[in-house]
Amino acid sequence: MKPVRIRRTIFASQVVEEITDIWCQWRRQKLPLYLFLAMCFNLVVAPLVYAATSEQLSRSQSWGLGLLGLTTLGLSIYLFFVMFVPEKF
Numbered sequence: 001m002k003p004v005r006i007r008r009t010i011f012a013s014q015v016v017e018e019i020t021d022i023w024c025q026w027r028r029q030k031l032p033l034y035l036f037l038a039m040c041f042n043l044v045v046a047p048l049v050y051a052a053t054s055e056q057l058s059r060s061q062s063w064g065l066g067l068l069g070l071t072t073l074g075l076s077i078y079l080f081f082v083m084f085v086p087e088k089f
Contacts, residue, residue: 038074042066 045066050059057065081088 038067038070042070045070 042063046059046063049066049069050057050062053062
């Protein structure tokens with residue numbers, strides 16, 4: 001049997017349209033972007049936690065502990081700004 005190859009041409013206008021659509025949705029919805037960035041940053045934090053505990057914690061526990069630390073840090077920064085700049089909130 002001969003493999004069937006489907007060739008699709010992608011036009012530059014389609015690419016530009018998709019990029020502008022993604023850009024518009026990103027500007028309206030910030031929470032998914034923040035969650036994605038936190039998860040990416042946790043990819044750096046979790047191995048550091050895993051190495052700092054000399055492998056006494058499992059990888060999932062290190063991931064959770066890193067995510068908990070990031071959440072605590074984010075909440076403390078948010079509360080700091082709410083206390084000192086209350087008129088914006």
